[in-house]
Amino acid sequence: MPLIEFRNVSYEVAGKRILSGINLRVEAGETLVLLGRSGSGKSTALKLTNGMLFPTEGEVLVEGRSTREWDPIRLKRHIGYVIQDVGLFPHFSVARNVGLVPRLEGWAERDVENRVDGLLQNVGMPPSEFRGRYPRQLSGGQRQRVGVARALAADPPVLLFDEPFGALDPVTRLELQNQFLELQREFKKTSLFVTHDVREAMRLGSRIALLSQGTVEVITTPADFPQVQTRDAREFIACL
Amino acid sequence: MRADLISDILRLSGEHLTLVGISMAFAILVGMPLGILVARNPRAQNVVLGVTSVVQTIPSLALFGFLIPIPFVGGIGPRTVVIALVLYALLPILRNTYVGIVSVDPAVCESAIAMGMTSSQLLRQVQLPLAARTIIAGVRVATVTTIGTATIAAAIGGGGLGVFIFRGVASVDTAQVLAGAIPAAMMALLADGGLGWLERRLSQVSRSV
Numbered sequence: 311m312p313l314i315e316f317r318n319v320s321y322e323v324a325g326k327r328i329l330s331g332i333n334l335r336v337e338a339g340e341t342l343v344l345l346g347r348s349g350s351g352k353s354t355a356l357k358l359t360n361g362m363l364f365p366t367e368g369e370v371l372v373e374g375r376s377t378r379e380w381d382p383i384r385l386k387r388h389i390g391y392v393i394q395d396v397g398l399f400p401h402f403s404v405a406r407n408v409g410l411v412p413r414l415e416g417w418a419e420r421d422v423e424n425r426v427d428g429l430l431q432n433v434g435m436p437p438s439e440f441r442g443r444y445p446r447q448l449s450g451g452q453r454q455r456v457g458v459a460r461a462l463a464a465d466p467p468v469l470l471f472d473e474p475f476g477a478l479d480p481v482t483r484l485e486l487q488n489q490f491l492e493l494q495r496e497f498k499k500t501s502l503f504v505t506h507d508v509r510e511a512m513r514l515g516s517r518i519a520l521l522s523q524g525t526v527e528v529i530t531t532p533a534d535f536p537q538v539q540t541r542d543a544r545e546f547i548a549c550l
Numbered sequence: 551m552r553a554d555l556i557s558d559i560l561r562l563s564g565e566h567l568t569l570v571g572i573s574m575a576f577a578i579l580v581g582m583p584l585g586i587l588v589a590r591n592p593r594a595q596n597v598v599l600g601v602t603s604v605v606q607t608i609p610s611l612a613l614f615g616f617l618i619p620i621p622f623v624g625g626i627g628p629r630t631v632v633i634a635l636v637l638y639a640l641l642p643i644l645r646n647t648y649v650g651i652v653s654v655d656p657a658v659c660e661s662a663i664a665m666g667m668t669s670s671q672l673l674r675q676v677q678l679p680l681a682a683r684t685i686i687a688g689v690r691v692a693t694v695t696t697i698g699t700a701t702i703a704a705a706i707g708g709g710g711l712g713v714f715i716f717r718g719v720a721s722v723d724t725a726q727v728l729a730g731a732i733p734a735a736m737m738a739l740l741a742d743g744g745l746g747w748l749e750r751r752l753s754q755v756s757r758s759v
Contacts, residue, residue, distance in 0.1 A: 360664060362660075362664060385666075387666035391664040391665065393661055397658075397661040398661075399658060399675075400658070400680070401679050411665055411666060414666060414667065414671065460665075
């Protein structure tokens with residue numbers, strides 16, 4: 311059973327069609343990259359997955375159950391979410407940001423602390439140095455590491471990434487991509503990863519779904535992607 | 551005479567502070583929840599902000615005049631004064647609570663929702679803390695003006711430092727006017743300084759990335 315499945319999903323807002331007839335299956339342990347240009351509807355697809363939005367037609371299944379049947383709060387805490395840059399709470403310390411969902415879930419304080427320290431270690435930020443800092447005292451790359459740690463905190467089986475490394479300089483971006491791969495090997499999460507960066511898609515994806523004007527143009531593996539002959543795919547390949 | 555004056559100043563200052571304190575407590579208790587309500591119900595916005603803005607434009611002496619004949623609320627004495635002061639203090643508190651909440655970065659709110667916060671967790675853990683600085687700024691403005699406006703309380707038997715001022719004006723006695731005005735001004739400065747300090751502390755905490 312796929313962990314995430316889009317069945318003929320369309321989404322409209324104010325009469326404007328953002329996504330139409332999307333079919334996707336994300337299998338356990340894989341990273342499906344949604345590659346597309348701005349306005350292709352890829353962020354909307356993420357929001358349909360964790361119940362921030364609901365499809366106008368069709369349905370999105372998470373662990374076999376429609377997002378409409380999930381308790382909306384449970385569903386969101388069940389899925390880790392990493393957003394570009396601004397996702398951290400500016401008035402929370404690093405430790406409090408990372409421990410957010412476990413605390414919402416009512417974990418014992420000691421378990422939260424241990425989890426936070428472990429994760430900070432995992433993302434390469436020594437807790438003794440960083441747990442008390444505030445987001446504004448971190449570099450962009452460090453903030454993004456904290457964002458990843460926060461998404462992993464309550465050990466969700468599914469992770470959503472919304473252009474998480476888009477605002478970083480190329481060197482930092484590469485570091486974080488490598489770390490993503492390491493974490494992926496260690497935690498074996500199922501990820502849906504949105505990006506407009508074709509190199510990132512090739513590097514991180516188990517499969518790539520190319521989104522174009524709200525439809526899935528093609529789904530393929532990174533190895534086969536350079537041979538795809540559709541117009542959008544050729545444009546992306548030209549960027550390699 | 552001198553000892554008399556000092557004990558009068560202390561007594562009337564005490565009355566004044568009590569009037570201001572009670573009024574501000576009510577204004578905060580009413581204004582903040584109303585501000586939160588308005589921030590979450592855009593439809594209530596125009597009505598609530600409109601009404602409180604209109605109240606703000608009524609000259610204070612006239613407002614006392616309107617309130618006196620109203621049964622239960624009105625009459626002569628401190629109760630009427632408190633009601634009028636609350637009405638005046640309401641707008642800055644309500645408006646700043648509203649503005650503070652709606653100007654929290656929408657991306658931060660969205661991320662809170664995406665993490666699975668309920669709407670009351672969003673309010674208490676994210677929106678209110680990030681709006682705190684703006685809310686305190688409203689309380690500060692309200693407090694400073696209330697300290698000044700409360701001097702008019704003496705006109706309807708509400709006591710406070712206005713007693714000196716009205717007496718001084720009536721008997722053309724500058725010393726009496728100053729005996730009321732100076733302590734009131736000092737109170738306002740202290741309140742302004744204290745709440746301003748709090749505001750700056752909070753702005754360090756809530757400063758965005």
